[in-house]
Amino acid sequence: MSKFHSILLVTSEVYPFLKTSELADVCYAHALGTREVGHDIRVMMPKYGFISERKNRIHEINRLRDLPISVGTDTHLATVKSSSINNPRVKVQAYITTNTTLLDVNKGFMVDNTTGKPFANNDERFIFFNRTVIETCLLLGWFPEIIHCVGWQTALLPAYLRTLYANEFKKTRIIQTITSFDDQGIFPLKTIAKTGLPDEAAASMRYKDKANFLRAGVTYADAVTVMSPGYAEELQKNKEWTSKWAPLVGKQTKGSKGAKVAGFPHGLDLLHWNPKTDPFLRSKFDASDTSNKVRVREQLQRASGLKVDGKAVVATMLGPTDADHGAEVLAKAIPGLVKAGVQVLIATDVPTEHTKALTTIAKKFPGLVSMKTGIDEEFAHNAIAGSTLLLKPSVTEASGQYQRCALVYGTIPVVHITGGIAEGLENVVPNKGTGNAFLFKKADAAELVSAVERAVACHEKQEIWQTIVANAMSTNVSWSLSAKPYDVFYRNLVKDGK
Numbered sequence: 001m002s003k004f005h006s007i008l009l010v011t012s013e014v015y016p017f018l019k020t021s022e023l024a025d026v027c028y029a030h031a032l033g034t035r036e037v038g039h040d041i042r043v044m045m046p047k048y049g050f051i052s053e054r055k056n057r058i059h060e061i062n063r064l065r066d067l068p069i070s071v072g073t074d075t076h077l078a079t080v081k082s083s084s085i086n087n088p089r090v091k092v093q094a095y096i097t098t099n100t101t102l103l104d105v106n107k108g109f110m111v112d113n114t115t116g117k118p119f120a121n122n123d124e125r126f127i128f129f130n131r132t133v134i135e136t137c138l139l140l141g142w143f144p145e146i147i148h149c150v151g152w153q154t155a156l157l158p159a160y161l162r163t164l165y166a167n168e169f170k171k172t173r174i175i176q177t178i179t180s181f182d183d184q185g186i187f188p189l190k191t192i193a194k195t196g197l198p199d200e201a202a203a204s205m206r207y208k209d210k211a212n213f214l215r216a217g218v219t220y221a222d223a224v225t226v227m228s229p230g231y232a233e234e235l236q237k238n239k240e241w242t243s244k245w246a247p248l249v250g251k252q253t254k255g256s257k258g259a260k261v262a263g264f265p266h267g268l269d270l271l272h273w274n275p276k277t278d279p280f281l282r283s284k285f286d287a288s289d290t291s292n293k294v295r296v297r298e299q300l301q302r303a304s305g306l307k308v309d310g311k312a313v314v315a316t317m318l319g320p321t322d323a324d325h326g327a328e329v330l331a332k333a334i335p336g337l338v339k340a341g342v343q344v345l346i347a348t349d350v351p352t353e354h355t356k357a358l359t360t361i362a363k364k365f366p367g368l369v370s371m372k373t374g375i376d377e378e379f380a381h382n383a384i385a386g387s388t389l390l391l392k393p394s395v396t397e398a399s400g401q402y403q404r405c406a407l408v409y410g411t412i413p414v415v416h417i418t419g420g421i422a423e424g425l426e427n428v429v430p431n432k433g434t435g436n437a438f439l440f441k442k443a444d445a446a447e448l449v450s451a452v453e454r455a456v457a458c459h460e461k462q463e464i465w466q467t468i469v470a471n472a473m474s475t476n477v478s479w480s481l482s483a484k485p486y487d488v489f490y491r492n493l494v495k496d497g498k
Helices: 023-037 100-104 122-140 157-162 190-195 199-205 213-220 229-236 239-248 293-304 327-339 355-363 377-386 402-408 445-459 462-473 480-496
Strands: 006-010 040-046 067-071 074-086 091-098 146-150 173-178 210-212 223-226 313-318 342-348 369-373 389-392 412-416 438-440
Touching: 006 023, 006 122, 023 040, 023 074, 023 091, 023 480, 040 122, 067 122, 074 100, 074 122, 091 100, 091 122, 100 122, 122 157, 122 190, 146 157, 146 480, 157 173, 157 199, 157 213, 173 213, 173 480, 190 199, 190 210, 199 213, 210 213, 213 239, 223 229, 223 480, 229 239, 293 313, 293 342, 293 377, 313 377, 313 445, 327 342, 327 355, 327 445, 342 355, 342 377, 355 369, 377 402, 389 402, 389 445, 402 412, 402 462, 412 445, 412 462, 438 445, 445 462
Parallel strands: 006 040, 006 146, 040 091, 146 173, 173 223, 313 342, 313 389, 342 369, 389 412, 412 438
Antiparallel strands: 067 074, 074 091
């Protein structure tokens, strides 16, 4: 076995510092899993204004104070601080970019946590962050063998590294991960000038008369990945991708222009998601005895304003309430779900344009439908543990993570088959005692209601339901699903670059 490698994972969010979506859990599990494999992986992300430095044990590094960072004609000061991501087995070093004028002043990630409106200077915020990553490496004298960029928010890094800092990072291999092809980081053309990139790299950002962050990342990365094998297949069928983007992949690697995008499955850190040891649950349970799940359900119902009934079927949608994640599908389905005898919980971190409509619908069904905004990690764990069903009616989604968490807690996913969110799930066949989820093929309200009705029918027959729950809780969803194949990928990438 060849030696282990140094890797910097750069992301806009990672648990425990921030979680506005399942991506934070994906990055958390991947970082810990890759460290457990043996690689020297470190993580870097920005600190937004609502993140507590005290709670997250974020402290200063003397060498990384008050770094001048250029964004267009302005200069902003960055202080890069240190923390760590831990589980009982391993620790991962974390670098946290802090700043007063672009980051701390905004009480939110991409949008204001109160209003749900995007920040007008998101382009400048992430130009700034990308440049702090490079300055951190330079000042530490640490040039990792791999820099792994996750999402459009990090996608200027490949362009900077391969142009302005080509000599310093000549031995570094760069990966750009696309979290969603629909989320490209698109801004007015004037944004390009703010990056300070040389003409050729700046031109790579220009797409459809807009500045496009993801375009720069795909152009200059040595390899491009997505969050699941299923999403990789889906992307290869997208006409815009195949005609306008795919030829860019591997452009920097001699002889491999137009290389295929690699899709990796993802898993969980089962020390963090475990109903037997979960510190967020007052009542624990495991696969051998799930009786306490009723108590968690009752606690969830009280916290959510639902009618307290431990025997009720509680169907929860957890995460962003936007069109891509199926907010419109769910809104149309709610009357049918209530008619089917189901309590519906919608829980999200920040408001969106759909929040008001969902709240209005919830008020029509007091005690049966609840809309919760501004949830924390404790609520998320209790929602997954206490629910009967987890709803994922996503119109499009690359990977997701909560459907895997749900399996561990004996909460059965109801999932629209798209991207990679159905990977590892098997549709329930009651008379055969097989399956761990209820899957449907079309993202519309009628299909969602039909899938939930199938689940309710199974739930009424306890022997069948217990078999489904047992199937779910025995499904392998560990971090090894991503860390081990990525281990091979990382090693081959470094080997090919020599």
